[in-house]
Amino acid sequence: MHMSKRIHSSQEIWEKDRRHHVHPFHNFVSYDENGSLIMDKGEGAYLRDIDGKEYFDAVGGMWCTNIGLGRKEMADAIAEQVTKLAYANPFTDMSNEPAARLAARLAELAPGDLNHVLFTGGGSTANDTAFRMIQMYQAARGKKRKKHVLVRLDAYHGTTYLTTSLSGKAGEKSPEFSFVEDIIHHLSSPNFYRAPSDMSEADFCDFLVDEMEQKILELGADNIAAFFAEPILGSGGVIVPPEGYNRRTWELCQKYDILYLADEVVTGFGRLGHWFVSKDMFDVQPDIITCAKGLTSAYLPLGAIIFSDRIYEVLRNDADRWFTGGFTYSAHPVCCVAALKNIEIMEREKLFENVKAVGPYFEAQLKTLRDLPIVGDVRGRLFMMCVVSVMNKKTKEFFPYEVNIGKRISNNCEALGVIVRPYVDLNILSPPLTMTRHDVDYVVPRLRRAIEITIDELRGEGYLAA
Numbered sequence: 001m002h003m004s005k006r007i008h009s010s011q012e013i014w015e016k017d018r019r020h021h022v023h024p025f026h027n028f029v030s031y032d033e034n035g036s037l038i039m040d041k042g043e044g045a046y047l048r049d050i051d052g053k054e055y056f057d058a059v060g061g062m063w064c065t066n067i068g069l070g071r072k073e074m075a076d077a078i079a080e081q082v083t084k085l086a087y088a089n090p091f092t093d094m095s096n097e098p099a100a101r102l103a104a105r106l107a108e109l110a111p112g113d114l115n116h117v118l119f120t121g122g123g124s125t126a127n128d129t130a131f132r133m134i135q136m137y138q139a140a141r142g143k144k145r146k147k148h149v150l151v152r153l154d155a156y157h158g159t160t161y162l163t164t165s166l167s168g169k170a171g172e173k174s175p176e177f178s179f180v181e182d183i184i185h186h187l188s189s190p191n192f193y194r195a196p197s198d199m200s201e202a203d204f205c206d207f208l209v210d211e212m213e214q215k216i217l218e219l220g221a222d223n224i225a226a227f228f229a230e231p232i233l234g235s236g237g238v239i240v241p242p243e244g245y246n247r248r249t250w251e252l253c254q255k256y257d258i259l260y261l262a263d264e265v266v267t268g269f270g271r272l273g274h275w276f277v278s279k280d281m282f283d284v285q286p287d288i289i290t291c292a293k294g295l296t297s298a299y300l301p302l303g304a305i306i307f308s309d310r311i312y313e314v315l316r317n318d319a320d321r322w323f324t325g326g327f328t329y330s331a332h333p334v335c336c337v338a339a340l341k342n343i344e345i346m347e348r349e350k351l352f353e354n355v356k357a358v359g360p361y362f363e364a365q366l367k368t369l370r371d372l373p374i375v376g377d378v379r380g381r382l383f384m385m386c387v388v389s390v391m392n393k394k395t396k397e398f399f400p401y402e403v404n405i406g407k408r409i410s411n412n413c414e415a416l417g418v419i420v421r422p423y424v425d426l427n428i429l430s431p432p433l434t435m436t437r438h439d440v441d442y443v444v445p446r447l448r449r450a451i452e453i454t455i456d457e458l459r460g461e462g463y464l465a466a
């Protein structure tokens with residue numbers, strides 16, 4: 001597999017990391033050979049590595065540094081809370097002021113009657129714990145057989161045992177792992193780019209909705225507890241479902257008494273110019289929203305499950321019922337303070353207006369890359385975008401695995417001072433919400449250049465015709 005060797009002047013840190021630090025999604029051989037790019041400083045959307053080289057981080061960390069790095073007022077708010085109350089036990093009947101304030105604020109920001117919040121440490125644990133809540137809700141209302149879950153291919157819901165099982169990305173299902181299989185059912189990915197070429201978008205939408213209904217009838221609605229869906233699929237390839245799909249699949253859930261969980265871990269907190277997009281962009285009123293990432297803009301780890309009055313009322317109908325889920329660091333006061341400060345900054349600086357103003361320009365500029373011979377698709381919305389590389393634009397044929405096309409492009413882009421996230425055939429861009437038109441004019445030409453360099457390399461290696 002193609003990887004570039006990283007040589008750092010600060011060999012000592014690089015070597016410590018290489019020898020001892022096992023990363024999420026670790027490839028043992030390539031990290032052992034190449035080590036890591038070690039970051040040292042961050043301000044706004046800019047990062048500086050340990051050798052002093054600067055980068056524009058067009059990935060926003062991991063779609064999470066929404067307000068940008070290095071904010072002094074955030075540091076002050078966090079420091080003040082650490083000094084005042086660094087921790088309080090969140091279990092059963094003890095709480096803290098920032099958690100109470102944040103729960104109430106999230107109830108205001110979430111659509112409809114989503115008025116109840118359970119905090120977790122991140123997105124995976126939010127989805128995992130939400131599943132427990134769904135099980136409990138269905139059982140508590142006497143629907144004990146409702147245990148099955150519908151989810152889509154290309155979905156990403158995290159990396160716990162359950163959420164890896166929910167995810168629909170084949171590449172993440174390591175053959176050495178085992179998975180929950182008996183109650184999880186994957187529907188087709190709503191990726192129109194990979195739909196049969198004779199299908200219109202409307203036909204594709206009809207196909208997907210029909211497939212979901214057939215699956216419900218096959219399994220029996222009495223057996224299905226919930227549908228888990230990202231409004232726009234993130235890591236699966238920034239897949240914007242066909243027009244009407246989100247609303248129509250939600251309507252199926254209403255018709256068949258299936259809970260609708262919107263995983264807004266990426267789409268929440270401004271990436272698309274809204275606190276949450278389910279209702280505002282897709283006219284869907286979920287029963288549960290899960291969120292993380294932009295909730296604190298990654299200053300500290302925090303996730304949340306925001307759920308409806310309807311679920312809450314069922315769960316509270318038995319005095320002997322205990323929701324035996326949650327974590328030592330649920331509702332951590334310092335993390336909750338970071339989230340409150342983050343929300344304040346987003347509002348004060350009108351960052352969502354910036355996303356709505358700059359986003360269409362970003363989309364349009366990225367779409368100019370479509371004239372390059374390997375760019376098959378450029379898709380997404382606003383500050384959630386992705387470039388898809390293919391070996392043949394007509395047949396949409398993938399590059400062979402060993403080319404590692406996304407990584408090649410991101411390595412070449414990195415050398416030009418811009419970070420774009422590779423994922424197999426994709427390069428994902430999810431910048432901080434502060435990105436300006438000027439920044440777009442910095443990022444897109446560099447990405448173009450990186451793709452051109454990659455094309456030259458591939459011609460030299462015989463993967464593309466000269």
Ligand SMILES: Cc1ncc(COP(=O)(O)O)c(C=O)c1O
Pocket residue numbers: 121122123124125127156157158159230234235263264265266292293
């Ligand atoms: C849609 C979605 N859900 C859940 C997760 C998992 O979140 P975390 O990595 O915080 O556990 C992610 C992470 O990228 C995500 O993109």
